Amino acid sequence: xxxxxxxxxxxxxxxxxxxxxxxxxxxxxxxxxxxxxxxxxxxxxxxxxxxxxxxxxxxxxxxxxxxxxxxxxxxxxxxxxxxxxxxxxxxxxx
Numbered sequence: 827x828x829x830x831x832x833x834x835x836x837x838x839x840x841x842x843x844x845x846x847x848x849x850x851x852x853x854x855x856x857x858x859x860x861x862x863x864x865x866x867x868x869x870x871x872x873x874x875x876x877x878x879x880x881x882x883x884x885x886x887x888x889x890x891x892x893x894x895x896x897x898x899x900x901x902x903x904x905x906x907x908x909x910x911x912x913x914x915x916x917x918x919x920x
Contacts, residue, residue: 827852831861836908839891842871842882853886866907870895 830838838856842849849869856862866889869882874892882890889903 827855827859827862830856830865831859834861835865837904838865838867839870839904840867840887842869842878843873849882850885853882857886868903868907 840849840852844852853867856865856867867887868889868891869878869887870891870893871878872893878892879890888907891900891903
């Protein structure tokens with residue numbers, strides 16, 4: 827969360843089975859912080875369970891992607907939340 831506050835990325839992709847901190851706590855902390863509250867967050871998981879999408883959206887995530895990731899839909903989901911990086915503009919990459 828410190829990195830998100832320092833870098834202010836355009837999008838946060840968050841694994842929903844984190845080993846050190848529950849994903850709902852990550853979402854809550856990022857949403858409570860004025861510096862990060864507007865950053866879109868997408869939950870990503872390989873262990874999709876019934877109700878996960880609804881739970882993650884209720885926790886503050888803006889989107890949800892289950893694995894295996896289908897490249898086209900993954901890119902489309904991410905593009906809904908960020909402007910595409912201009913060709914050759916490396917200053918926008920974190």
